Amino acid sequence: MQKTVNHRAWLLVLPVVLSVAFSAILPLMTVVNYSVQDILGPGQRVWVGNEWFIDTVRNPDLHAAFWRNLLFSFQVLLIQIPLGIAVALALPAKGWQASLSLVLIALPLLIPWNVVGTIWQIFGRADIGLGGYFVNNILGLSYNYTLEPRDAWITVLVMDVWHWTPLVALLCYAGLRAIPDPFYQAARIDGARLWSIFWYIQLPKLRGVLLIAVLLRFMDSFMIYTEPFVVTGGGPGTATTFLSIYLSNIAIGQFDLGNGSAFSLIYFLLIQILCFVFYTAILRAGRK
Template sequence: MEKWSNNKAWLLVLPVFVIVAFSAIIPLMTVINYSVQDILAPGQKVFVGTEWYREMLGDYRLHEALWRQFLFSGLVLLIEMPLGILIALAMPKKGWGVSVCLVTIALPLLIPWNTIGTIWFIFTRPDIGLLGAGMNNWLGIAFDHTANPLDAWITVMMMEVWHWTPLVALLAYAGLRAIPEAYYQAARIDGASAWSTFLFIQLPKMRGVLTIAFLLRFMDSFLIYAEPFVLTGGGPGNSTTFLSIYLVKIALLQFDLGPGGAFSLIYFVIVLLFSFIFYQALQRVGKGEKV
């Protein structure tokens, strides 16, 4: 058998290559193309090299949005990971309660994202929303997410936690269910406390699913758009203008395709970089090595 005759196998890879090209490579190349040009009018463009990159990297509004984004994703992970694990631990292990819990918990995941924004917008409205009106009129606590930045943040966080903690809980639950009974029995015989059992059996055994949950929640929360856009539109002021909201403002509302393209690529690299770092770190933690 000659080595060259095997090259026909490349044909089998072709369909995948075409699909990936259309779904990822071509759009990415288009964005790269925009990011190095100044498009003055259709058909009239000037090559500007790295000018847009330099401009966007120096843009203080982008810096603000970036720190806001990190704060948001950090809070999301800090709240959702432990909460999801707690919910998973509290869920029943057998009987009819399992299905009831699973369906109830999964409900927020089934709702379209902009609908979630709408639900929480109405829920927290100070005049007619159950939560908003309840806080203001019955409890006497002034709460208005359309006027007060802190209230806006609280509302966005509550919405995010309500929407996505179920994902962490479901993954953690699946990880817990996969632990063979013998581990718990051995722990009992070894006289381990509930906390030790959690620390030395449940948590290490859940490592795989929790890594996935962590990365998914980091990426998704870092890219969040629809829900805060519907809920606050980035306001009040710029207090909830996350990276994606700012990007849409530049690229679609102001139609600055060059800076928008450069911004997109910077955004993409940041997500990629952090996902990579987290993944490597989590792999090491699981193996008991120092990070």
């Protein structure tokens, strides 16, 4: 039998090829282009080779931002994953209570990111913010996220937990609902306790969704920009200057396009590598 060749298929793929070319490939190639040149002005450029890359890799401020961001991401995972599982376990399984609590839980996910930042910026203020006022005047603790690096860090972290734990909770909730009832019955017949049911049935069955949750939360928190930009602008000092905030300071704040481009490419690579490490680690852990 002879294969029929139908070139019309190309026509169907064309819109995707065009839109991907314009939205992803062209900008990326522009970044690659910038990263090996020093852009002095329109039409004024100097070839610099790998100079920007070497510069970037050796930049101590950038190292600090990298470790800061890594620490932030690990704290995010450490809090949000267990908390999300706990919330999912606590949610009712059926009935109108289930629908209501799902909607309530999902609300933070529906809010635009810069609005989330604005909400927390106001919420944390000691004079007019509910949260800031409560901590300062009722708990009697001194808290000021615009002055204290520690307070700024905690504010951004708590904000991220508030914003994104629902995602983990929803994923886990879906995973839990997918466990057939006989698993629980079998455990009951064996006389297993709640902890054993969690450890031997629920957690292994959640492995797939947890893998997705960890990857999503890691990637997102490693690229976090909008919320801390709105709340702290990366300060005070460099306390909340995460990688993407640092990047935008260079590329847009100082309009240092070559440097910024080299940094972007390295940043991109880092995320790819870290995601790959997570992915294989979790898959391995499951297979053992």
